Amino acid sequence: ADLQNPQLDLDGKACAAVGQSGLMAIYDTLFSQLDVTSSQLLVTDRDFRDPSFGHQLRETVVSLLDLKVIPVFNENDAISTRRAPYEDSSGIFWDNDSLATLLAKELDADLLIMLSDVEGLYSGPPSDPQSKIIHTYINEKHGKLINFGEKSRVGRGGMQAKVAAAVTAASKGVPAVIASGFVTDSIIKIMRGEKIGTLFHNEANVWDCSKEVTTREMAVAAKDCSRHLQNLSSEERKKILLDIAGALDANVDLIISENEADLAAAQDSGYEKSLVARMTLKAGKITSLAESIRAIADMEDPISHTLKKTEVAKDLVFEKMYCPLGVLLIIFESRPDALVQVKISGSTNYKTYLEHQLLFIISILLYRLQL
Template identity: 70%
Template sequence: MGSSNVDSTRAFVKDVKRVIVKVGTAVVTRADGRLALGRLGALCEQIQELNSQGYEVILVSSGAVGAGRQRLKYRRLINSSFADLQKPQVELDGKACAAVGQNGLMALYDSLFSQLDMTSAQLLVTDNDFRDPDFRRQLNETVKSLLSLKVIPIFNENDAVSTRKAPYEDSSGIFWDNDSLAALLALELKADLLVLLSDVEGLYSGPPSDPKSKLIHTYIKERYEGVITFGDKSRVGRGGMTAKVKAAVYAAHAGIPVVITSGFAADNIIKVLYGESIGTLFHRDANQWAPAGEIGTREMAVAARECSRRLQAMSSEERSKILLDIADALEANDNLILSENAADVAAAQQAGYETSLISRLALKPGKVSSLANSIRVLANMEEPIGRVLKRTELADGFILEKTSSPLGILLIIFESRPEALVQIASLAIRSGNGLLLKGGKEAKRSNSILHKIITSSIPESIGEKLIGLVTSREEIPELLKLDDVIDLVIPRGSNKLVSQIKASTRIPVLGHADGICHVYVDKSANKDMAKQIVLDAKTDYPAACNAMETLLVHKDLMQTAFVNELIVELQIKGVTVYGGPRASSLLNIPEARSFHHEYSSLACTVEIVDDVHAAIDHIHRHGSAHTDSIIADDHDVAELFLNQVDSAAVFHNASTRFSDGFRFGLGAEVGISTSRIHARGPVGVEGLLTTRWIARGNGQIVNGDKGIVYTHKNLTV
């Protein structure tokens, strides 16, 4: 037994044997009050399957009053004269409804279970019964006996003779509805799990009808109590979500896990017992688990937005000072950062991670100082927020300005590189954005210490929640659903990571999937310059996304010793060289599996092309629109390449390794974007800004455009 979708917080279900299932009136009856045969049939089928698998299932069923009311309304109708029907109709007696409905409800259960070759038993209880220890002892013995015979005990409150006052507002008794009865029975009969079936998927952060409400997967009392507003009471029963949550908190506190889930799905009880993350879980240990579910992440995003608004309200000098304080704090904690990073590197080596990942993970001596210096460059930049980009006079005395503005809340998901956290955090502060960061687990200690140092430097007047650090991988899917509070996702990592994120969110994604960068050596190239550039582009930092992956060489250069010499020099530097179809046969090197391949290591592909046009075609067909370079002394050929290669960055006589935010003078980068909307290439502060329109008038109105004379005059900025 099992499921591929098992959630770690649901691991306890493997030890469950005795389960109580409570089914509410809204599930048992249809909107018109009649019993819902399809749903009850599916419920009985699930119980039969669980019974055959060795589970002990006890059912607590509402629905008698609703079903009885439907029947008695009909009886009254056919027994009334026309004159009787003209009089005001008196509300039917609830106890009479219960007595009639209980009979019909149990007849239906008996019939459905009989069809499944099973037997059910009715147990009616009242609040007062539980005050008697002899009753409770007898109850346990009866249930034990029924379960040993594989009979399904079906409990309901004996509403027909219950002395508790209607309309059941009195919650002073031992139980006061079928939800609290189910919780009481779970304790009394020592159940391992209580499942409360509802007419919604579980507990939501707001009214389930509100599209912004999110399902809470794990209820943590300290986090949600007093925060969540429940909807109305049940349509027909007297419970509703408030009653379910009260009962669930009570049972969970006593050590019995509870799941509230929908009774409308045909297999939800089975899914719960297979450990799938459906519905809302209540568990005594929930507050000790890593923050689970989207409310934690939602709260983090909402808090970051509030802090970012306070940050934007600060003066440019105050924002710069925060960055300078962060730079100083990083340098002051250099040894601590490097020791935590060394622990991550050692753990990654022990876990057998690839060399390329470990090289990205390691912070070399001097790295913290260079990060601090790049933050100081950012701090001293021209103020990016509120810059007037365009000024137009719409009409006399009516001026419109287009201004630069922060994007809002950024979610950055990055792998291995801890310095990315520093760069991104400083860029977010400079551009007035709130930030959520999720680093790879291999850099957990490095990211944690860097986050702590940076947030400690943020003034209390803004709040350290400006930058949230997401620690659990399970939270990523929930974050990606928050398209109403997160404005942009920037994944920094492997092609696989970026592709997965693009496929699983409605939030705009800025990033590049591959870094398949080319260097084309034209026949007019200076040979010594070409060798230096090619060696640098491949070997300076092979794991980087701007390292050369494919070398294209003009066919005329095959007449010289140049190509062989270049390949030998690459091999001396430890580079494994593969060839395309032409190069592998001409140069006697192994053939590459694909041109669209990012090695991210000391390896590359070489191919021979006829001319610059063939090189451009090759790049468009096999490249990733990241960074491509031409080495040529022929100015016309170089210009052709620069103008026609449609990549985010295109260079002439320079290494592809220059495609970097710091090297471009952007101060730092959040990543490199190959998308064609918004920012392209290395993304610095400007890529984290959008625009707003600000108009200043003196009483202008549209009035069908009759009362205004448009001038639409461009003004100097």
């Protein structure tokens, strides 16, 4: 129903005023079953034109959350001055999805979750067997390729409106996820980082792999990077190590949080307790890793260090020195700290070096052949 315009003998705005109390009664009943108190906050587009509104909004929401009260937002349709098609000249918001995006930005939200009656955004109508769910939305890639189906009879915008709102939220620095509200514990699973629904992020295009990369291409890329690493000075390599150690120290809480999400997912998937235990990270282990990295950074760099010089003829001197090992393929068990250890070994080659024995022997043979 168009609540912004009178219909027949019924005033849509008057109906909205009557319906608000009934709607909140339903929220109160459902939340009370979980022993949770809910509250109602009604806003209009005019509120967001007031410069002081944002500050007051944040104060009120913070106070409610401190009291363990769930704020339920909605547009105050009864007194809204907007007209169909629900987007006024200012374009502030035009449905609950765009309102959610606006509130997420005003409240500095870490994540916006929009629940629907489908599992996420599909490449076509969800009823079409050929349609596939899009787990990460990339505007440049999917923007013009998606065929939206019919919108719900309840509400205003349907999936197309949700996508527009999610894209806007992501562009403003608030990641968004569209998922099904009918999936058990969908919000909890999203917060754990599980791959459900469709993610919208302002850096999603950086993650996109437009084509499948072959093993050979990865090996060639690794070799190219190794040449760059070999050409770095000792101080530059040391700085890399110190930056890694600093990043570990600065992100202990985040690393622990992500590790806990991984552990929960592993337990839900039925992994053995011994394997889950090896995957567990504690703050002390992260700190120990950072200290070990700094200790390695302070070691003398043996790369290009000359072990021996041999003069085989006049003006012909062979040197035996340490050199980088090169590119390694390392298969290691699923321990989070092992990844850091592999990274350090690969970045520095402090522990493993090949001496130029083979090159030395070949050079001697070539010299004798010339004689």
